[in-house]
Amino acid sequence: RADAHARGLSTGQRKRLELARALATRPRLLLLDEVTGGVDQATVPGLIRLVRELHATGLALVVIEHNMRVIMEISQRVVALQLGEVIADGPPAEIVRDRRVIDAYLGESWRA
Known part of the structure; x- marks a missing residue:
């Protein structure tokens, strides 16, 4: 086009x-x-x-x-921020289990 x-x-x-x-x-x-x-x-x-x-x-x-499913699919390393502060840094498999990330972004129903 x-x-x-x-x-x-x-x-x-x-x-x-x-x-x-x-x-x-x-x-x-x-x-x-x-x-x-x-x-x-x-x-x-x-x-x-x-x-x-x-x-x-x-x-x-x-x-x-902001689409965490996209981030989990394409990332080797994730740095999660909340209010400008790093709350988690590591491989996606670790990030989705981090309590601070769950509380800030994912919610209890998240299934990676």
Whole structure:
């Protein structure tokens, strides 16, 4: 859709366009802020796949995301913040068991 105007694209398409623009500069580190924010659930798996593909190329990624299921799928290391303070830092499997993270973000019904 090279001839389409960005304002006519869906949110998921705009997210991909934003990634393409950032990648055009050949960064070594990419900061992704709410990569799945505002997209429909059907689009999320494709964005997750894209993030994984980017990481597989050796690109370093820092992802800021409120969707904890997405974070658990794409992260090797998670740093959880609450009110600007680090409350947990480690592999996803440890983070989902941390009482502070459960209380702040996940709730008792969380199942990793």
